Amino acid sequence: MVDNIDIQPTDAKERIKAAAARIFSLRGLEGARMQDIADEAQINKAMLHYYFRNKQQLFELIFEEKVKRIFSALEALSGSTASFEDRIRSFVDTQISIVLEFPAMPLFVMLEARKNPGLLEEKFGKLPVAAIRTKFSNMVRAEAEAGNIKVVAFDQLFVNIMSLCVFPIIAEPMIRHVLDKDEASFRDLIEARKKLVADLIIHDLKP
Amino acid sequence: MVDNIDIQPTDAKERIKAAAARIFSLRGLEGARMQDIADEAQINKAMLHYYFRNKQQLFELIFEEKVKRIFSALEALSGSTASFEDRIRSFVDTQISIVLEFPAMPLFVMLEARKNPGLLEEKFGKLPVAAIRTKFSNMVRAEAEAGNIKVVAFDQLFVNIMSLCVFPIIAEPMIRHVLDKDEASFRDLIEARKKLVADLIIHDLKP
């Protein structure tokens, strides 16, 4: 922000951010080592402090970016003029894809949000999510009144969808252990869920 | 194990274990401070090393106990002579109750299992879970052949149930933020799921 006058966008900065995301998501704020981030970014440890003042500041930047990414899928719920069913399908699909990009990230966010309650509110006001929530809630009520779906608690519906999309991916090690799956068949299992989860939700909503 | 000759079961040891579970689950192996565990257990830091040789050993003990607790609910799936539907209901109920006891624990287990792949296999062979899996899988097939439920992939069924039970609780901070709920109404939301999730699963299995 301060010195964005440089012509070439320093991709060192980008490499650091990517590396930090990987290390933080796996080891948490305290567990992450600046040296490991530097190694991963193929850069000197001192450069971390050159680009980002300190560990805490780097951490908060990553946290903020990743929460925004996770919440970005919510827009599939409110935007466009697609039918209710199509919005659900689209949301499930993008949600699963986003979490697949970076499976450890929701774990990281949930853990850090637990350690530091109020971190979410601090970084993002309640207002942006409130707008989407209201929109989705209204949509569910309208569909129910039109007789297209049965009457349901919209918050439970939301929780169901999120659970079915996110949990299997973050719980990969446990699920693979219990179901005795190798990496490939686990990937197939998740891929199949893009349709399966949407079907399950929509079937449940039939009047 | 070595010195279990002492008459009075040292409840200091129990306090330490409880404290360690709390701190480790929230901050992870590297993030946890021995001092914090000692404070929480109202005990001197040196005593931690008296009862448990070092941090790593204490950590592994806690990890092992907690995974066993989480997996213990699986027995509701295979045991007893109850009907299929009742087993599902009973499993959902106990699973939610267990996770509620210690909401951060599955997060902790999933994160540590990610950092250290093979930790699950190392601590618990595949065999015990394999037995339960086979039993459950056979049960699902038998019910389908009897025409009581439709034909489904048992592994997706298992993943669905786990997701709907576990995720909402571990994601409490994110869900409360998005749905703007206070502690009490969040608790109500989870409590209501004991029935709601079982209904959803059973409804989906109707032929």
Added chain:
DNA sequence: GTCTATAGGCGGATAGAC
């Protein structure tokens, strides 16, 4: 902008008195 060297502090582990 990049790197080396080092300061400075924190935290796990132990010695040893009681």
Added chain:
DNA sequence: GTCTATCCGCCTATAGAC
């Protein structure tokens, strides 16, 4: 068994040469 004092290594952060 319990506690204080202390060691020592690791890790963040910075100083300063280039």
